[in-house]
Amino acid sequence: MELSLLLSGIETGAFYGLVALGYFLFLRATGAVNFAMGAYVMFAGVAYGSFSEDPSAPLMLAIVSALGAALLFAWITEDGILRPMLRRTHDEFGAVMAIVALMFVIEQLAGLAFGRRPILGRELLDGTVLIAGLAIDDHDLLALAVTVAIFAGVAAWLKHGRYGRMLRAVGDNEGAARALGLPVRRVRLVAVLGTGLICGIAGILVAPQTALSFQSHLSFAILGFIALVLGGVGTAWAPLVGGMLVSAIESLSARYVGGFARDYVLLALVILVFSFRPQGLFTIRVRA
């Protein structure tokens, strides 16, 4: 594989991995697949892009608005939609539909608030480095480093953190966790806000890499979900592996078959995974 393709593949895979990590944490906390994840990322990215377009505008305002928006949407999803719904009924399909509706609400809100034009955010770091003759933006390297740090942080939190360990218990069996007196609601909320934070950061990182519009969220949601399906939910690192796989398939199919082939190859792979290994590459091992 050409170096340029490898580097852009890693960069893209890291982004898909972050979106998939959002899915992973939300799924662990609530048991629901949150298709609004792409919308959190899009809104945060478009907000960051809008506030940072003007070079004289303070970058901190753009960062805070992006993170604040993603956290707010995550909180609304849990405390405004999921929890009240599941308190009345255990219809998970209804909950997923409500989340999908929220996704389109966020899309339209982004269009209203920031316009329907594409927006490119300001890079967090200026400058480029040359790697084997290829110019790599400092921002891209930073994005990669931040992504790895987030994955390491989440993995350590799940393993050693108080709430992280409780999240594993809540995710494995919420009823049992409740019976043991664990603060289930608080644990869920912490994890859900964690997904908001991750999506906010993903939005900030991706906004300078590609022009975002209010409609960008659908591809983020789909590709992030595919990354989760491929990687599985066995470890916190599984979404990153899934993201890298999706990106590699994208790049390789576009390079060696043609740009038109990406969606066909990806969807064929998803069908294969659902048919032969629905648990993904990494699975949770529970001691007997």
Place this chain on the structure above:
Amino acid sequence: MGTRKHLIGIAMAAVALGGTARAAAPTGDPITIGVIEDRSGAATFYSSESVKGVKLFIDMINRGEFLFASSAVGTAPGILGRPVKAIFEDDENNPNLTAVKTRRLIENGAQIIFFVSGSGSTLQGRIVCTEQKILCIAPTNVSAKIVQPPNNDYVFTITPQSETASAVYVEAWKKLGYHKLAFIEDESATAKTVADAYRKAFEAAGLTRVADEQVEASARDANAQLLRIGAAEPDVIFDLIQSAPSSANLYRSAAKLGVKTARWGTNTITAQPKIWQLAGDAINGLLVVDNLAPDNANTNQVKAAYQKQYGADAPFVFLHSMVWDALMLTKKAAETTGATDGTKLRDAIETMADFPSSYGQKGNTLTFAKDRHNGAGSKGNVIVQFAHSAPSVVWDVYQPN
């Protein structure tokens, strides 16, 4: 006292004269132009530019400001002495929605339809024009199919068609000794319509297509496509991408990969200032068969009016000029026939020749006939090169005439 009376008399006479010199404001029921635009699809970024033109130029018509076109349309404000207004419908650049939205515009009172969404949309919308016998103009669409049978009876276009532009590309590339061509496009309906026309024309001219790449709408870069193109060793990369983010990604990827192959694109790029902004310096060097020439006085008059309204830095693109021309044609046709009946308007436009245009090279005019519903003249195209992230240099190697 006598002097004072004298002065008052002069002042009153001046006021009276001034009042009669200013043409009366248009009155009566407004003439409604229905506009099919794209506010959320792949054509948003150029459709929105056209809409800005529609709004401003209708205001100018109502104020009686016709600039150079007054030689053809006179100076009476409005059309037929009546005010003009526009109503809008968003077809999302989805041809499946265009016919429905066009019908809705007509139900809401539109007497004339302007299509400023993609060519693919107009191909569907024109069916309603024929059904309802209503004048339709697609000022900015390049597809020749729009004015070809069937369902072309009531639809007109103004911009040079892709076939005309393709002849300019072929001539320019012959001068540069290019033979091998790489296509890159996106998956939009408009890109496909336009690309098919160019493919046919280039193949007929003997050019060899060595690569044919597609960029997915959600792709973050075009590295893989550019590497495939590089392996095919074309003389020129021809960009047919319609979406602004994808187009900008192409140039950013090309800059990162250090692509040296000559890059040419269509006027979709010059039509979308957003692409220039998103691509930054990466777009410099790109050559485009555009439709604006810096030395065309007609263009400059419309540009000055546009920038007076939207700011001195607001990019003025050929779409604005073509929308202006479409509105002037509409006024001329309506006032020639004294009606807004679609058939009479169509017949009037079919007799117009050498109508003064605001785009193209100096002296460009529009001419229509019963079998010629695209009015573009031979001087409608101008080859420009991007420098300082804008199409600012008229190419000195070759210009069509």
